[in-house]
Amino acid sequence: MAKHWRLILNGKSAGDDAVRDAVGATRAEGTRLDVRLTWERGDAQRYVDEAIADGVQCVIAGGGDGTLGEVAGALAEHHEDADTLPALAAMPLGTANDFATAATIPTGPHEALRLISTTKAHAIDLLRVEADGTRHWCINLASGGFGTEVTVETDDGLKKLLGGLAYLVTGIARMGRIDPIAAHVHGEGFDWRGALIALGLGNGRQAGGGQILCPDARIDDGLLDLTVIPELEGEMATTVATLMREGRSAALERVAERARMRAVMVEAEQPMALNLDGEPVQARRFDIACVPARLRMHLPEHCPLLAPARLALR
Known part of the structure; x- marks a missing residue:
């Protein structure tokens, strides 16, 4: 043929x-x-x-x-x-x-x-994502919090000039004004409630111009990889902010909560944006499942x- x-x-x-x-x-x-x-x-x-x-x-x-x-x-x-x-x-x-x-x-x-x-x-x-009665699909990574805001706010002109580095530049500019998101994230064997600054739900591993949120994700294992970065306070916040400015995203490993599961629910007190392959979707509740x-x-x-x-x- x-x-x-x-x-x-x-x-x-x-x-x-x-x-x-x-x-x-x-x-x-x-x-x-x-x-x-x-x-x-x-x-x-x-x-x-x-x-x-x-x-x-x-x-x-x-x-x-x-x-x-x-x-x-x-x-x-x-x-x-x-x-x-x-x-x-x-x-x-x-x-x-x-x-x-x-x-x-x-x-x-x-x-x-x-x-x-x-x-x-x-x-x-x-990844199949249900939000406000609408179904969305995601091949790479669904991300929320700091990384999502950076991607949404990065200027098109800056992206053309600097490529993926533009996301880091925008991120540095935002480091002093990260607004935590109060959320409940729960699924098979995982139940987390608190204020988060970043959320990653991986079929793939990275988003936002190279930020690796789900380093061990596989796209053929029938599971999604979950990463929650909680609100940072005191000395830890200062240390991570400094390392992020230096482009050392591995700093997030110190505070990350991780899990692997077939499905997860994310519920926020206020509407939040979840970035699906670069496209933001806003809702208070997201039901995310890995479709093998x-x-x-x-x-x-x-x-x-x-x-x-x-x-x-x-």
Whole structure:
């Protein structure tokens, strides 16, 4: 069967010469590769629906974490099993590319497309997030608190100038005005109540331009990784703030509460923002579940996000 792929490309990358060259080279090798540009919310869902109707074998998300999350979510909304849906692939073109970085997906368009031809699609989990009666999907990481506010507030111009470093710069500017969030976080064998400054729910490991919130997360183990960073006081607050300014995010390990589970509920006293693959969703209650093997995705050999036992079977 001839290869038939569909690239769903963030409109911001429409004029990228490297993307154009990579698409041309892939077509010259005999692969039918269609391109669709997204300009507004809803475009990705429409293009995914179209790709499924057309019998496309692989849908490629060309953009940052937000584009990847939107395409993955659009695929997951279909009731079909992962084996009957098109495989997912990523062409990282965003500012931070947190998922691609953790998964070691190549950032060059040529290399990203070559990965599809040289690997088998691997079953991966997704996070399903229910908030105010609306269902959302997350492929990388759901984060709340300080990291979410930094991502939301980082200026687009600063991101273009500094890339992932822009998030750290914005974070440094915010260090003196972190407002803790009163919340109750509970799930299988875990019950935490208090004021938090950061929350990470990982399918993937990092967000916000390289902040590693869930360092041991795997995307094929059927479990989500939870990290809660409680409110810091006194000498500990001063120490962690200093280390964060130096870019040493490992400082959070001193105070982090961690757990691994299939589902968790987050309830806040006031509406809080949970950042899902770069897109903030606001609510007072979030029900988050890991849905095992929801999609198939092309990933590098020895991808750090895959469980070692699964890698041995490839």
